[in-house]
Structures are given as C-alpha cells and as structure tokens.
Amino acid sequence: MNYGTEQLAGWPLPGRSVQVEYNKTTMKNKAYILFTTACSALVIPSLAQTAADSTVNVASSQTGLTFTGYVEAYYTHDFTAPKTSQERPGFLYNHKRNREVNVNLAFLKGAYTSERVRANLAIQVGTYAQYNYAAEQPLLRNVFEANAGVKLSKTKDLWLDAGIFTSYIGFESAISKDCWTLTRSILAENSPYYLSGAKLTYNTSNGKWTLLGSVLNGWQHIARLPGYSGPSLSTQVQYRPNANLTLNWSTFMGSDRPDSLKQTRVFNNFYAIINPNRKVSAILGFDIGSDRKPVGTGDRRIGAGSYVWYSPVAIVRYAVSDAVKVAGRVEYYDDKNGVIIATGTPNGFKTWGYSLNFDYFILPNALFRIEGKMYDSRDAIFEGKSNLSKTNASLTTSLAVSF
Template sequence: MKNKVSIFLAIVWLACMLPALAQTTADSTASVPSATQAGITFTGYVEAYYTHDFTAPKTSQERPEFLYNHKRNREVNVNLALLKGAYTSERVRANLAVQVGTYAQYNYAAEQPLLRNVFEANAGVKLSRTKDLWLDAGIFTSHIGFESAISKDCWTLTRSILAENSPYYLSGAKLTYTTGNGKWTLLGSVLNGWQRIAKLSGYSGPSLSTQIQYKPSANLTLNWSTFIGSDRPDSLKQPRFFNNFYAIINPNRKVSAILGFDIGTDQKPVGTGSYVWYSPVAIVRYSVSDAVKVAGRVEYYDDKNGVIIATGTPNGFKTWGYSLNVDYVILPNALFRIEGKVYDSRDAIFESKVGLSKTNTSLTTSLAVSF
C-alpha cells in the first residue's frame, strides 16, 4: 500500500510540475542548434472508456479472459494513464514512463507489484558518430506487432486478438540500426522472456528477438519480427519460435489498410512435433475528413492446443472477430471513439446470461487526451 501511495503522489507531483518543467526545458535549449539539441521533454496520455458487453450476465464486471485492454464491463474506467519523461541528446537517450489503469492492472499481473506501474524505463547510447546505430537497455515497448497499448496510435479502438496475446512490452537489451535513407530498420535483442520484466522462475534463458522493417515509400511499410526462446520452465523443454508479419498500405489519403499475420510454435513437452497457433487480421480505414475516420476489422485466431489461450473445449480457441469503429478528432490532442465488436467461436466459450455462448457482442466508447 505504501508503494502505491508513493507512486500516486509522484504522478500528481509530475502532473503539477509539467508546465514549469516544459518551460524550463524550452528556455534552456532555445539557443542550441537543432542538430545537437539536448533536453528533457514531458508528455502524458489518459484514455477513459466505457464497455457494454451485451452477452455477459449483468453481474459480470470483466470482459473475456484473453483481453487485457478495455477489460472492465459496464463501468466507466481508465484504460491507460501515463506520464513520460524523455531525455535526448546527439548520442544519449533515456525514457521513463509510469502508468495506472486497467491495462496495467491486468496485463502486468504477473510482475512484481512495484514494476506493474512501469510502462517504460530504458537508457540508450548511439554507438557510431556517423551511423544511426543505437544500443538500448531496460524496459521498453515491444517492437512486435503494429498495435500498442496507446489506443490513439492504433487504427481501431480496441486491440486485435493477436495483439492482446503477444508482447506489449519487453525487457532486456536491443541493438537498432536504421539506414541513412530511413528505408530499412534492423533490430536484434536479448530479452528476459516473452513479455516479462522479471525472468520466469525455472527458465534460464535468455530469449532472442529480431525485427526487419522496410519502407520503400511513405505509402508502404513491410515488417517481419521474431521471438526465439520460451515461456515455460527449462524442465518442460518447450522452446518457442514466433513470427509476426504485417504490411501497412497507404495508397492515398482516403483509404489505407493493414494486413497482419502471426504464427508461433511451442515444442510438445512429450514426444516429437510442435503445437502451432496462428492469427490473420485485416483492417481497412477510410478518412471521411481530417476529423472523422472509419475503420473495419476482420480477424481470426486459431489456438486449438491452448498454448496461448486455453479454453478446455474440444476445438480449443478458434474464434473470428469483426469490428467497426468511428473516430472523431475533437481537438488535435482529444479523440473520441466508438466501436462495435462481435466474436464468433467454434465452441461455446463466452459467459452469457444462459450459460456459455459461441458469440459475444460488445460496444466500447473512449475519450483520449494527450499532452
């Protein structure tokens, strides 16, 4: 309790000091040329939401177990509120962000209590004077996938099933190189595990991860990320190999699309062969105007062996998802969103008013403000 109180007081203090600190930073760096400018910047983000699950019983206060964002049902709550301080100079950088909200409550439940409030904490140094080559270490947001916990940066209000069940954050050390023309980004990292700050008990590790991203133009991004390691104790001998592929296509200012595909394998603990899970997703967004955008999503997640999402049913987790959201930019830093979503499963896995159901229907709204 003392730790939580201390964290809350620190957040309040930072919020009160933001204007003064921002002004001090701006004043102290105003005369420094932009090429060598160094200083501290502070940013913040708050997303409040309300989700109504039409399928679940009235007494149910949580959304399905495989979801970690916008988790609370039929109540106004905060998905994510964070304050971030970032230091940058020509060859050194550091980030520290603290968080509260239901996202942190559910997605960080396996971490040590104090670390559950750490969204990001890392330091980096540029290894070359002439090349964009950085070494960073600490806790950082995951490079795996095209979605993050910060909803305003995602095309849909809620996250895809594949995003909810792959790493949102990673801890370890990473080496990142970006070519001079900005078209290629190469990343290699040594990690404590599959979305783990503290290494899993009984796992000697480490895990490895890579990223290859290619941007031939402003209208196309191609990405391949991998994870090699395990999320099981060494005694089970279940190495994991995971691939994340996606393409972001922006042919014009009106219509854009994201095509994603995840596939992973865990070796079977007994005998030969591997358990396989996979998930394709397609998102199409249409810009009605600068202030209004509409996005639709179709996705499928197949985990028949329950490696990532265990159901205990004959067919395992085999679920389609459909969603449609409308975004309205109230102000440059204020975004209102509403989204309807339907899940359709092979087996009856969703809690309902009359037992278990094969479908789940919900409506989510959110108001996000960044500063």
C-alpha cells in the same frame, strides 16, 4: 509466475501463454496504483509497435528534457455476459472492465535526448496495467517504459538501448489513440506489449530500413520466469520504400516455460501498412508461433512435436475528413491446443472477430471513439446470461487526450 489448471471461467491473464496440460492461474489484482510523476528519460525511435509513435515519440526529435502525457477513459458494454459480470473475456487485456466507466491507460513520461544519449521513464496506471502486468513484481506494474540508450557511432544511426521498452512485435500498442481501431486485435492482445532486455538498432541513412536484434528476459517478462535460464532472442526487419508502404517481420525465439519442460517457442509476426496517410488505407497482419510439446508427450521434432497457433487480421480505414475516420476489422485466431488461450473445449480457441469503429478528433490531441465488436467461436467459450455462448457482442466508447 504461478501455474495451474485453467478452464473456461479462468482465462490466462498475464504473460499470455498457456497450455492445456500446463496452464497459468488467473491473476486478478483489483484496484491499486498511485499515480506518480515521471522522471527524465527518452523516447526510442519509432520501432516500438508501429502504430504507437505519435504519442510516445513526441520528444524524439527534440534535444533536452521534455514531458508528455496520455489519458484514455472508456466504457464497455458487453451485451452477451450477465449484468453482474464485471470483466470482458479473459484473453483481452485492454478495455477490460464491463459496464463501468474506467481508465484504460494513463501515463506521464519524461524524456531526455541528446546527440549520443537517450533515456526515458514513463509511469502508468489504469486497467491495462492492472491486468496485463499482474504477474510482475508490484513495484514494476506501474512502469510503462524505463530504458537508457547510447549511440555507438558518430556517423551511423546505430543505438544500443537497455531496460523496459514497448514491444516492436506487431502493429498495435496499448496506446489506443495511435491505433486504427479502438480495441486491440486478438493477436495483439496475446503477443508481447512490452519487453525487457537490451537491443541493438540500426536505421539506414535513407530511412528505408530498420534492423534490430535483442536479448530479452522472456516473452513479455520484466523479471525472468522462475525456472527459465534464458535468455530469449528477438529480431525485427522493417522496410519502408516510401511513405505509402511499410513491411515488417519480427521474430521471437526462446521459451515461456521452465527449462524442465524443454519447450522452445518460435514466433513470427508479419504485417504490411498500406497508404497510411491516404483516404483509404489498410493493414494486413499475420502471426504464427509454435511451442514444442512438453517432455514426455511424444515426437520431439519441430512440426510433428509442436503445438502451433496462428492469426490473420485485416483492417481497412476510410478518412471521411481530417477529423473523422471509420475503420473495419476482420480477424481470426486459431489456437487448437491452448498454447496462448486455453479453453478446455474440444476445438480449443478458434474464433473470428469483426469490428467497426468511428473516430472523431474533437481537437488534434483529443479523440472520441466508438466501436462495435463481435466474436464468433467454434465452441461455446463466452460467458452468457444463462449458459455459455459461441458468440460475444460488445460496444466500447473512449475519450483519449494526449499532452
């Protein structure tokens, strides 16, 4: 992964971790990718980001080899940016292309499961893979999932899985169909969508608790970052007292910098999903993280010597019927020091987001969505028609089919 200095015109793309003093170079890989078929594998239980279970985990309750697929086409119109601008703001990785019909994510997945063994392989294409995996080795950019697992106990639900898997950090995933809003929250776009390493997962017999610990190659890295000896550690504690409430706490401890900078990262993700199957439901989320200041920048104590970023988000969904749903979102992201999102402006990235979306299930496996979204920032950080703007407005539509 290359490092350099970025200002407004070149927001950080892959890896999604940038400091004002030490920023990533924007990596843009234009049209590429052949769509190949998926091989045998299996689905990891619903620990991948919570909202992403209905499509990915179709095969988890079946024994043997199964195949699934997903395709999401979209069109986004950015009202703020110049007509010639082809990309949405750089801190976004889903629905990235502006004013053109494109594919956000499409994958084919083969899944194998038995009583004591499981594995999966999913091959992806789309603009999500193009932008979010730009820092990975070319042959790995098309891998959505590739992992194998073994059940360690005959009587307990205890699994060891290793490979590349979707992230359990956060309540949103890249599979838009399984999220409550068409586009992702800022906190989801700037925390890991995928992880690489090994994890140990235990589910209690009553189904109420999930406990997970993992050893990872880094903060959303398939290959370990050059200069970083690692490994990184991550945990998840999830409690589901009943069908109407899910409480989750996920953590990450490691670094997204070379060892020479001695920048330890500590990150916490909290969320609650309330009444997910009722007429009115809600998600409340909060992320907070810190990177120690690099060598030579002063006090080394945590707090006094750290850069901190945080983000609260609230989503409320109303089910008009089984086929029609409406959801609204309010969010805020504060990254004054540009740890994750670098702007080069006096106040850093301090941005509110508001969105409203309408969902219509044409068929149980075919979903049409439309969403209006606005960002409001402390500083002028968005590309405007004549100069930089403090606000950004967009309209996105999508059609997603799973099979």
